[in-house]
Amino acid sequence: LIDVKPSIPRVTVERLPIYLQCLDEVPSAQWISSENLAAMAGVNPAQVRKDLSYLGSYGVRGVGYDVDHLRRQIELQLGSGRVAIIGAGNLGAALAKYHGFSERGFTISGLFDDDPDKVGTYIDDRIVEPMERLESALAERAVEIAIIATPADGAQEVAERVAAAGVTSILNFAPVILQVPPHIDVRRVDLSTELQILSFYIKRR
Amino acid sequence: LIDVKPSIPRVTVERLPIYLQCLDEVPSAQWISSENLAAMAGVNPAQVRKDLSYLGSYGVRGVGYDVDHLRRQIELQLGSGRVAIIGAGNLGAALAKYHGFSERGFTISGLFDDDPDKVGTYIDDRIVEPMERLESALAERAVEIAIIATPADGAQEVAERVAAAGVTSILNFAPVILQVPPHIDVRRVDLSTELQILSFYIKRR
DNA sequence: GTGTGTGAAACTTTTCACAGCA
DNA sequence: TGCTGTGAAAAGTTTCACACAC
16 A cells, blocks of 8 residues: 555536636647646636646646647546536526537437426426436436426435445535435535625625 | 734635535524534534634523524625626526526626527526626626626637726636636536546445 | 646645533 | 633645656
């Protein structure tokens, strides 16, 4: 047991998508320095170099990073996958119509709702399926990520159902803190929370 | 110059909305221990105590925290404010219809779009206003936070316009990294980014 | 010369552990 | 006795600064 930690720090993982987004604005077949990329991403150049060094040594000293190669390496780490959206209300429907997911390699493989008036209707050529089919559909289609876009009061139950169906990653838009077993990975997106944080700093100027 | 830092750490500010959300699930006129609140929030009890101690000493030794009092204190810190939504597409419209903002004390004081077909229409009894009126409306209504829900290619320009109009806090849903002067506070919500982070950890199990 | 890769230093955040108060 | 408030230790993160490769 000599050394056992080649793993990428959590904070670095959270910055990789930012670098990828910045690289999209740079022409292919070009080189970029850590200083330039840092300016685009709004971070320190040393941070860029350290972050990218976790992926391997892809830079060239005296030159910088090959934009295309770097983009491919980051995409390789972050990957892609099959997602299902649970809840076809305002937010769920907006997510179903959003095409940014597929640009990043994610496929929407299901859209579920418990409202009988919505089930069977189409949102942007994607049919709304009944909640009864949730478990079987997730398993059949090998869905890896569940997006919870239900109202607050249904979210916990949905989380338990998708977890029981074998999904281990959840993106939660419902304004509740989900209680899940430790092997389930939850990320939270809460709109009011973001406004509250901004508001905190407005008061302290 | 003896001591000059009573300020609340950034990470603590980001957790306060979580505690507030947890407290909403607890009956009023009750007491809660750091251990219970920590379990609900998914953090360590010592962290809860340290976070809350930055707000002052509101706990009672041997008993815990008064739920109502704690809720009021956190709300006092996080506050409320007037927000405008720029972009009335899928996402902007969903945000305009979302009632969670007002439950947390935020008022939507304007919804703007540059599509002449949308201007003048109503989304959930809120009228869509033309982009020409953006600056004057933000100033007149003393808007403090701008929510950018435009496509990627319009976002940077919108950020510059709202900044020029005096708004110093931006919640950005467009999938670009905004370039803004340092006194502007930007928070980013990017759906693909969240999926990519989840996907990274799926690959490493 | 130019800009990466990386140890070491500085700083931030989390967790421990226990004194102190109801 | 039970649980907070908080110094001090541990862990994690950022930044510096410079050797080294192109």
